[in-house]
């Protein structure tokens with residue numbers, strides 16, 4: 001079964017909907033560079049709507065360590081998700097399990113960077129280019145998804161209800177991560193799109 005993370009949530013009703021539909025994780029974007037930014041206090045209120053056994057992820061991008069400490073203290077996420085140029089040592093410094101996003105926009109050239117994060121709990125392969133911001137809705141060549149890495153791989157970038165089934169069949173990820181593909185506008189999730197997305201993932205037979 002492919003796990004599902006819904007990211008970029010800013011409203012309690014969207015967290016509740018993701019939980020009701022059986023998403024495995026929710027992500028809160030905690031970088032001010034994003035239109036989906038929620039501050040630590042707002043994210044903590046959203047977290048109160050997260051039920052038991054659903055994972056809460058805080059997404060950060062080249063933040064000051066002090067801000068990340070604040071996120072950890074106020075939100076208490078289960079995991080951090082790093083989207084910038086952070087090194088493995090920097091990501092691991094907080095003693096919290098972490099996901100590292102790898103920009104796959106350059107294609108095969110990006111694959112070497114997947115080896116740079118041995119302490120990551122999972123690697124998130126996103127469609128944007130190096131130095132570009134994630135959440136772009138850009139997809140990459142799913143056939144590049146490696147099969148020889150120890151860590152679970154999350155597939156992200158431009159996924160929608162209409163393409164996620166094919167993406168899973170080609171890339172065979174541990175999980176899929178979606179943001180813009182289930183939105184009506186940045187940070188505002190669309191009930192129908194989220195329902196269709198989760199149904200489409202569940203419709204793919206397990207390997």
Ligand SMILES: O=C(O)c1ccccc1N[C@@H]1O[C@H](COP(=O)(O)O)[C@@H](O)[C@H]1O
Nearest residue numbers: 007034083134135137157158178179180
């Ligand atoms: O969502 C954002 O605004 C964002 C900003 C900075 C870094 C990452 C961001 N989003 C993450 O990118 C992936 C893919 O998103 P999409 O489905 O292509 O829109 C996902 O993890 C988003 O949360």
